[in-house]
Structures are given as structure tokens and as C-alpha cells.
Amino acid sequence: MNNLIAALNPVALSFGGLEIRWYGVIIAAGILIAMTLATKEANKKGLDPDFIVDMMFWTIPIGIIGARIYYVLFELDYYLQNPGEIIQIWNGGIAIYGALIAGILTIYWYTKRKGISLALTMDILAPAVLIAQSIGRWGNFMNQEAHGEEVSRAFLENLFLPEFIIEQMNINGIYYHPTFLYESLWSLAGFVLILFLRRKVQLLRVGEVMFTYVMWYSFGRFFIEGMRTDSLYLFGPIRVSQALSILLFLGALMFWAYRRRNNYPPDPFYTNINRKEA
Template identity: 30%
Template sequence: MHQILFYIGNWPIRSYGVMLSLGILAGLAVSCYMAKKQGRFVEEIMDLAFYAVVGGLIGARLWEVAFSWDYYSQNLWQIPAIWNGGISVQGSIFGGLVAVIWYCKKHKITVWPMLDTLAPGVLVGQAVGRVGCFLNGCCYGIPHEHLGVIYPPGTDAYYAFGAQPLFPAVLFEAGWDLVVLAILLMVYKRKPFDGFIALSYFVLYAIGRFTLEFWRGDSLRTFMNLKAAQVSSVATIIVALAIMFYLYNRDRQSESSDKLSMKN
């Protein structure tokens, strides 16, 4: 793994930044592909992309800074330095979601169909970005003899555990993202209501994240013996399932009303 891929003059080109950029581009490409297949939202997604990326980066950094305030309060100049790592996937999801909802409301676009269209691209972007985390040596796992990877000096993982083999949690998370992507693509055409794909993404990603946190060695503060990411994952699952239940019932009631009106 290499934190710095090469230099342009004295400027280092970091693998983390490269993979983050590739993740954004790959996610955008997949979202545009999904939009073209449906015959809608192609131009809107291209226009929306800037706001979603900015919102996602801001949310990702603010989430990380908030849960690591003990460090950042003493190193304020590091707060904007996202090129050194230290951004949260969960924060990026929240920030990007806020930006998408704002954009849809501003341009009078129905939110749930748009979120369904974007969900597969988000998963691809997350998977590629997680490879950048691995190359950067951050988001490392706990010591693990059989599945462990030894991180080189200069990485956060080496600073924390030395030359011990550590569980590559982020690679497993990238793999889980692709599994979730495959599931969503299989059910996409048969979704029972608008919002089902996006909400399924939230539930399935949160399940994987909650599980993998048991093998993470760098996780943020804990609450009630759970890690912060696990608490937010549980909250995400509960909220997403509740919204699913509401949307499903709303659509069924609407169908029943339409049938009753036709009979009358």
C-alpha cells in the first residue's frame, strides 16, 4: 500500500485523494447510467452532482471532527485537511442526503425516485473510496493473525499497533458495498414503491457497518458499550424501516382509494 503515489514537483499525489476522486466519478457514472435506463433525471443528476459532493464532503468532515474533537480542538489547522484522511462515510451520507433533498425541493423534483436512482452510484463510490482508506492506512482493524495485513510505518495503523497484522476492515466494507449493490440491482425493477431502493440501501449498509465495527481498531467514541458508528447504524435501520412501513402503507391506501373511486 502506498500513501503517496507520486510527486508533481514538490506536491505529493496521495492515493487517498486519487481514490476518493475516482469514487466520486464512478458513482456519478453509475447514477447517470441508472437515470438513462429509466429515461429521467439525467440532466438533473449532472447538475445535482456538485451540490451532493460538496454536501457529502462537508458532512463527512464535520462528523469526523465532532467525534474526534479532543484532537481537533488542539489542532484547529487540521480541520480542513481532508487530504490527510479523517472523513466519515456515515457523515458523507448524511451531508449528501441533505444536499439532495435541498436540491429536489428547490427544483420541485420528487425526492424518493431521485434517491432510488442515486443509491447504486453511492455504493460504487463508497466501495472505491474505501480502497483509498486502505491505501492510506486509516480506518484499520484490530489485530488479527489469520486475515491480518501489516501496515507500513507512517500510517495511522502502524502508529496505533506497530507491525502487527490488522484485520482489513475497509476492504471487507468495500466488498459488502458491492454485495448490497448487486442485491439492489436485482430488485430495482420490482421495487414495490418509490424510496424502496434508497431505504434498502440505508438498512443493508447499516447492517454491514454495524457488524464490521466489531473488527475496527480505530473507531470513535463508544456509547453504552457500542461504538459511535454502531449506534448511528442502529438508528439508521430503525428510521429507514419506519419510513418503509409508512410509504408501503401509504401506497396501499392510495391504491385502495383509486379502486374504490373506479367502482363508484
């Protein structure tokens, strides 16, 4: 069975010198699915059906820029020596946390401008973002990136992975941890969990769906990041994404507890928000 399946071609289509890569196709598919889900949920909560689409018009490009800036800042020594490569995003080098930070700031600006609740908007978006992240990691799979350390083929076979995944993790004759898959499955599980919790009557208050997302993703990312070989580092062995994951998890937990204890009158339950109230 060894090596019967070749590595997958990262290029989906080619027109002369123009290449359309699977990475971009998969990311675009994830965004489209997320926008569809969020738009349907926003409509249920009484928001304008075009609200999500119009907001994403700003959020997506700014998020991409944020993802690149985040990466460049933590590889600043290299890019100061090679400034011409800063804008060459097509050569790789973006970070999901950078996209999330820039995206949240953009959403804050947009919702404030429109007079719409930021907390409700983030609750609507939370599971949609997780499914987009789950799908997007398969773009890393096609590029044979965002993987972990070296492992044996037997290790991958013992995970009961299909042959095409095992062989895609064979890079120059060496097999690697499929950390893209770990994060994809973690995000998918979070998507299902949050949808379930969000529908439970009088369980999560407005804003707490978002906190659940932050805590779920950051908890899993902390451990998965520890297995990767392409991490950005603050100093020494301290990985940027692990440090940020700890801060986000603790911050969400403490802010959740603070709001539950001190908000009066208390925030409404998410399931109690309907078209009329929104």
C-alpha cells in the same frame, strides 16, 4: 513467502512538493463511476441527462465538508485544543456517515428546487453510492487505515487473501483485520443485490430502493465497525457509527412498513416509472 512484498506507496504521483495520493485518486474514480451509473439510470427514468451531474456539483463538496464536520464534532475536545487542524482534512479525519447526511440534505434541497421526486432520485442513486463506497474503501487500504484489531499472519492466509493485501495489513510488524475489505465486499454485494431487486417487476415501490440501501449498509456497518480500532465514541464503549447504524436500520424498516400500510393511493412500483411518467 513472508515479507516478500513491501507495503504499497500511498503516493500515486509527486511533482516537487505536490503529492497526489492514491486515496484521492480512488475516491475520485468511485465518484466518477457512480455518477456515470446514476446518470444512465436517470435518463432511463426520463430525467434530464445533466440532472445528476449538476446535483453532484453541489453534493460532493458539501458531502466532504459534512464528513469533516461529523468527525470533528466527535473529536471536539482534541480540536478545541488544536483549532488550526480543523481544516487540515489532508491529514485524515472524515466520516462516511457525515458525508451521507450532508449529501442527503443537499439532494433534498436540490430536488425540491427542481421539482423532482426526492424518493425517485434516491432510488436512482442508491446502488451507485454503494459501488462508490466499495471502491472508496480501497483508498483506506492504500493508507493502511480503517483496519481492525491485531491478528496473526496465519489468520489472513486462511482467508485466502492475495499476498499484497496481507502485506499491506502488516503495519510496523503487526498484522491487522482488513476491515476495509469486509466493508468493500459488503457494499459490492449490496450493489449487486439492489440492482437485481430494482429490476424485478412490481417488487419495490418508489422509495423502497433507498430503504433497501439504508438497511443493507447500516446492518453490515454495525458489525464491521465493532472490529475497527479507529472508531468515534459517544460515551464509554458506545461507538457512534454503531448507534447510528441501529437507528438508520430501524428507521428505514419502520418507515417502509408505514408507507406500505398508509400511502393511498400507493406509490408506483419503481419499474413502472418510465420516461413519460417521470
